[in-house]
Amino acid sequence: MKKLYSVLAATGLALVMSGCGSNPVPTPSSDKSEILNEKTLCDVNANGIENVLATAAKYNKIAKANGVEFKRLGMTNTQYIDETNKALKSGAKKVVLLNKKGKATKNSVSVEYATQRACKFAVSALTQAQDGKNTWKAAVPGDGFKY
Amino acid sequence: MLLNIIKSTTLVALASCMLNAGEFNVQAEKDRKALEDYTVAKFQDAEKNRDKFFPYSTDTELKNNIKKDIKAEEFAMGNYAFSIQGQFSYNEIKEMPPYEELIELGEEMYNSNKAIQSCFPKTDIAGDYPFFSQSKNEVVTLTSAINDCLVKAGQKKWNEKKGKMPILQAYFSFQSMESEKKVDIKIPSAQAAAAYERGKEYYYTQRGYLKLSCATCHVQGAGKRVRNESLSQLFGQTTHFPVYRLKWGKDKVANGLGTLERRMAGCIKDQGQVPPKTNSEQMKELLYFMAYMSNGMNVDGPDVRK
Numbered sequence: 001m002k003k004l005y006s007v008l009a010a011t012g013l014a015l016v017m018s019g020c021g022s023n024p025v026p027t028p029s030s031d032k033s034e035i036l037n038e039k040t041l042c043d044v045n046a047n048g049i050e051n052v053l054a055t056a057a058k059y060n061k062i063a064k065a066n067g068v069e070f071k072r073l074g075m076t077n078t079q080y081i082d083e084t085n086k087a088l089k090s091g092a093k094k095v096v097l098l099n100k101k102g103k104a105t106k107n108s109v110s111v112e113y114a115t116q117r118a119c120k121f122a123v124s125a126l127t128q129a130q131d132g133k134n135t136w137k138a139a140v141p142g143d144g145f146k147y
Numbered sequence: 148m149l150l151n152i153i154k155s156t157t158l159v160a161l162a163s164c165m166l167n168a169g170e171f172n173v174q175a176e177k178d179r180k181a182l183e184d185y186t187v188a189k190f191q192d193a194e195k196n197r198d199k200f201f202p203y204s205t206d207t208e209l210k211n212n213i214k215k216d217i218k219a220e221e222f223a224m225g226n227y228a229f230s231i232q233g234q235f236s237y238n239e240i241k242e243m244p245p246y247e248e249l250i251e252l253g254e255e256m257y258n259s260n261k262a263i264q265s266c267f268p269k270t271d272i273a274g275d276y277p278f279f280s281q282s283k284n285e286v287v288t289l290t291s292a293i294n295d296c297l298v299k300a301g302q303k304k305w306n307e308k309k310g311k312m313p314i315l316q317a318y319f320s321f322q323s324m325e326s327e328k329k330v331d332i333k334i335p336s337a338q339a340a341a342a343y344e345r346g347k348e349y350y351y352t353q354r355g356y357l358k359l360s361c362a363t364c365h366v367q368g369a370g371k372r373v374r375n376e377s378l379s380q381l382f383g384q385t386t387h388f389p390v391y392r393l394k395w396g397k398d399k400v401a402n403g404l405g406t407l408e409r410r411m412a413g414c415i416k417d418q419g420q421v422p423p424k425t426n427s428e429q430m431k432e433l434l435y436f437m438a439y440m441s442n443g444m445n446v447d448g449p450d451v452r453k
Contacts, residue, residue: 139363
């Protein structure tokens, strides 16, 4: 009987120690933080260029820290924000687009457009990452993806 | 009594750990099998199943470019497993592959570097990476293992994307292919399973300003045409790395070879996002997941791609 007790106690202890019975793989949790509205936040006419650019810088910093910063044709959103800031300070009406080596290309966009794009890129990087936490499984064969 | 409990506890814990070791890959194995079933079903008869898998492809395209009844192991060739036209030009290039001299160069590099030889006494190891290191509690890729080895020996790190790194990896890959080695990725612990899951989430999550996930093109989009290229499939995608891309080697042959990290960074840029650093946890876990999806397939590298 003593042996039986000792085996039972040992089994219980061992199961607890080895983490048996618990799911070894954590399921991604959904964060219920507030969803940002890019249309309202990035409206240059309603908020003014400086404010929208500040919004872009604020949210892009978070996007960058979370590894979801946008990049378009070799130009990161940080570069969009920096180049727009430079244009605003110098009074230029256009923002010259950069190539992947950071050198100026022949292409340019208006300061308003660059500001709005930088803001939309910053905000949607975050909203997309937030949405992605709940939607990614829909693309996994054997999970949410049915065919 | 107490001694008995301690002895039995140790025995049962050890046995339990051994049993569990085989169980941490349960979810990964389910994922891999589901991906295999999906890929095989998709390419069984593209013309017949066009409504289900290829709604936007033309009949001519499906008839002339997509092979039928492809066996699971054939997908180790990447998109050349199914693309008839792609395979035609691939076979022509393979007659005199541009990476051949780079494999020889890789062998010379191996033979002349004592540190590398001591860290990697066996050279047919390409299928064993990435692995999860219990002591480091992180994924180790072949790239990170080579650089760690160099640093330990007081040598400078190599570029993780091109140059010496893929050249040495091409030698390892070639040796593995010659020895008929298979991709053999293990998930030995709960931490490893969690790393695998994070890699999987990264692969299937939409990102960048184009809102594409890797899966958009390489799972749901596999076999579909972008301009004149057929998109490759995730199932079997890592077996043939490092690859020589004609695009990369157009100015200098030695730059044509690239690591899997180089390719993935390019792919993530194409999605419209700043890619994670090549040696970051995110990148390594992404590669861990991808490599697991090719588990059991023949190592088939190095290879050539456009």
